[in-house]
Amino acid sequence: MSSQLDPAAFDPAVHAGYGEHPPRMGFFTDTSVCIGCKACEVACKTWNAVPEDGIELTGMSYDNTGGLGASTWRHVAFIEQIQRPGEGAADDAAVGGADGSRWLMASNVCKHCTEAGCLDVCPTGALMRTEFGTVVVQSDICNGCGYCVSACPFGVIERREGDGRAWKCTLCYDRIGDGLEPACAKACPTESIQYGPLDELRERAALRVEELRLQGESSAQLYLDDPADGIGGGGAFFLLLDEPEVYGLPPDPVVTTRDLPRMWRHAAIAAGALVAGGLATALGRNLWP
Amino acid sequence: MTGARDIFGVHGRGQHERDRRDRDRDGQRPGGQRRDGQGGRGRRGEELMVPRARPDSYYGKPIVKEPVWSARDVGGYLFFGGLAGASSVLAGFAHASGRDELARASKVCAVGAIGLSGLALVADLGRPERFVNMLRVAKVTSPMSMGSWLLSAFGGAASVAAASAVTGRAPRIGAAATAAAALTGPGVCTYTAVLICNTAVPAWHEAHREMPYLFAGSAASAAGGFGMIAAPSDQAGQAVRFAVLGAATELTAKSLLLRRLGETAEPYQTGRPGKLMEVAEVLTAAGLAGAVLSGGLRPGRGQRLAAGLSGAALLASSALTRLGIFEAGRASARDPKYTVNLQRARMRQRAATGQPAATGQPAGDAHHPGTHAKPHP
Numbered sequence: 248m249s250s251q252l253d254p255a256a257f258d259p260a261v262h263a264g265y266g267e268h269p270p271r272m273g274f275f276t277d278t279s280v281c282i283g284c285k286a287c288e289v290a291c292k293t294w295n296a297v298p299e300d301g302i303e304l305t306g307m308s309y310d311n312t313g314g315l316g317a318s319t320w321r322h323v324a325f326i327e328q329i330q331r332p333g334e335g336a337a338d339d340a341a342v343g344g345a346d347g348s349r350w351l352m353a354s355n356v357c358k359h360c361t362e363a364g365c366l367d368v369c370p371t372g373a374l375m376r377t378e379f380g381t382v383v384v385q386s387d388i389c390n391g392c393g394y395c396v397s398a399c400p401f402g403v404i405e406r407r408e409g410d411g412r413a414w415k416c417t418l419c420y421d422r423i424g425d426g427l428e429p430a431c432a433k434a435c436p437t438e439s440i441q442y443g444p445l446d447e448l449r450e451r452a453a454l455r456v457e458e459l460r461l462q463g464e465s466s467a468q469l470y471l472d473d474p475a476d477g478i479g480g481g482g483a484f485f486l487l488l489d490e491p492e493v494y495g496l497p498p499d500p501v502v503t504t505r506d507l508p509r510m511w512r513h514a515a516i517a518a519g520a521l522v523a524g525g526l527a528t529a530l531g532r533n534l535w536p
Numbered sequence: 537m538t539g540a541r542d543i544f545g546v547h548g549r550g551q552h553e554r555d556r557r558d559r560d561r562d563g564q565r566p567g568g569q570r571r572d573g574q575g576g577r578g579r580r581g582e583e584l585m586v587p588r589a590r591p592d593s594y595y596g597k598p599i600v601k602e603p604v605w606s607a608r609d610v611g612g613y614l615f616f617g618g619l620a621g622a623s624s625v626l627a628g629f630a631h632a633s634g635r636d637e638l639a640r641a642s643k644v645c646a647v648g649a650i651g652l653s654g655l656a657l658v659a660d661l662g663r664p665e666r667f668v669n670m671l672r673v674a675k676v677t678s679p680m681s682m683g684s685w686l687l688s689a690f691g692g693a694a695s696v697a698a699a700s701a702v703t704g705r706a707p708r709i710g711a712a713a714t715a716a717a718a719l720t721g722p723g724v725c726t727y728t729a730v731l732i733c734n735t736a737v738p739a740w741h742e743a744h745r746e747m748p749y750l751f752a753g754s755a756a757s758a759a760g761g762f763g764m765i766a767a768p769s770d771q772a773g774q775a776v777r778f779a780v781l782g783a784a785t786e787l788t789a790k791s792l793l794l795r796r797l798g799e800t801a802e803p804y805q806t807g808r809p810g811k812l813m814e815v816a817e818v819l820t821a822a823g824l825a826g827a828v829l830s831g832g833l834r835p836g837r838g839q840r841l842a843a844g845l846s847g848a849a850l851l852a853s854s855a856l857t858r859l860g861i862f863e864a865g866r867a868s869a870r871d872p873k874y875t876v877n878l879q880r881a882r883m884r885q886r887a888a889t890g891q892p893a894a895t896g897q898p899a900g901d902a903h904h905p906g907t908h909a910k911p912h913p
């Protein structure tokens with residue numbers, strides 16, 4: 248099939264066996280306009296009835312959520328970059344203050360990967376691809392094996408304490424099927440979180456990053472927008488103003504299952520060697536009779 | 537579908553962006569030294585007393601999630617699964633070569649160990665009562681799915697083989713089951729290596745080349761060790777040789793793994809996992825030496841004792857090795873530097889060779905098997 252040659256043309260919904268299906272939907276999170284209000288976190292929790300997961304102060308910043316997890320499906324990262332005297336201004340003058348210091352805020356979410364590690368390794372079929380190309384856990388099937396937790400290159404999906412099952416963002420599967428936008432995007436006051444058909448979002452993002460660069464924001468970069476990357480591109484992708492790891496994101500994620508054929512091969516050879524070793528040691532007469 | 541990207545050498549906009557990023561990171565950026573930088577130089581060239589803290593992580597928080605599995609359950613699952621699988625191989629060839637007592641002991645060991653392994657696996661589920669959901673699909677992209685089917689087949693064969701050996705009934709069916717267990721057993725030993733390596737956990741994923749051999753060796757060493765304890769002197773030779781071969785394989789695979797992994801080998805060599813691995817290695821070496829030397833003793837009590845102690849050392853070392861590997865994976869997930877440094881190195885290499893993103897390996901024959909499950913009916 249032609250999609251084998253062109254990663255941009257690969258449609259995960261078709262690959263999952265859907266015939267007629269809606270366009271692939273996703274998120275473009277433009278962090279350059281995020282004001283860190285956390286309305287997305289609240290809207291997500293409210294709509295999805297996600298349980299409370301501790302009201303604690305992290306003591307590290309204004310971010311008291313910490314990160315994505317079983318009960319946090321949107322997470323607003325907060326990074327304060329303070330320029331010390333004598334270092335010169337940051338190269339990102341457009342969003343920084345006069346002294347070059349700046350606050351970075353970014354709303355993180357499940358990436359709904361084109362090649363999703365969680366989905367690949369799920370042994371029960373609880374994780375599935377929807378007709379919108381998103382990745383969803385079916386909580387009536389998940390038996391809490393925890394494999395998806397270790398397979399996610401972004402540390403998104405997690406097993407919920409006390410509940411025992413794995414949970415993550417559904418891209419509001421129950422809303423988008425009815426033509427509504429996901430709760431986080433709906434609540435976002437600055438359109439930092441944009442929801443729509445993925446190809447439209449990609450076009451829009453390319454224009455936006457160009458615009459920012461023309462304004463002097465030289466470090467503006469798109470993250471997970473490229474279908475040729477290690478996860479086949481994200482269904483949710485981002486515009487960042489610094490390196491991904493600054494936001495707690497892996498700089499070059501690759502889905503683990505790309506190496507799986509090689510792993511199976513080594514396991515098969517090792518298993519064969521074990522049989523050969525068993526035979527040799529049964530026939531042998533060395534060491535002991 | 538993705539392997540084709542290699543062939544066509546796709547260079548998207550993303551590639552150029554990454555090239556630029558890499559250049560920036562390599563020093564063209566003001567105050568661009570990393571966390572480990574010694575002193576610093578500002579844009580105007582003056583020396584700074586304090587290196588600029590250029591965070592390459594989000595407050596040091598992990599990027600990937602630490603495995604949720606418990607050390608006792610999944611460490612135990614890896615060990616007992618290996619012991620069971622390799623015991624069935626030993627039992628199969630002992631059966632075929634007429635070493636009946638070694639065969640019987642190994643069959644009983646296999647069924648006991650696979651039972652414990654299965655229990656550990658179920659106990660570790662968040663919803664143990666839903667264990668059977670493991671058997672509602674078969675997915676080659678999920679080593680846990682493949683393993684569940686393999687364990688079911690193996691468990692059945694091993695149970696029949698052991699029951700026949702102990703009761704002496706249905707010897708033909710017993711022999712067939714023994715053969716079936718001996719054929720599926722090696723898979724039970726090595727698939728667990730694929731299971732842990734097929735993750736985003738740096739110390740596990742990066743070790744995927746050597747891990748199956750390490751697991752096979754460790755399993756044979758444990759099964760041989762059990763045979764040395766259980767079998768009478770005139771039948772123990774096969775178990776000794778199996779254990780020696782296994783222990784030597786394990787040590788070799790482990791040293792190759794540590795040498796190849798570079799910085800990612802650190803979690804295997806430091807802290808608690810480092811201690812576990814170290815003690816395991818001493819026990820393996822002691823068990824190996826004991827097994828070889830006991831062959832030179834005169835048959836009798838002394839030899840039995842030496843063989844028994846060596847066997848016990850090998851069993852213990854196999855268990856500690858699995859536990860150490862498990863803990864090392866956890867440690868590597870906790871520290872974001874392992875995730876970031878590996879990926880940065882990969883990006884630099886790709887920029888140097890002009891390859892597009894393809895696999896976790898620098899170069900190779902990757903293709904994505906891609907099973908994308910559909911919703912259940």
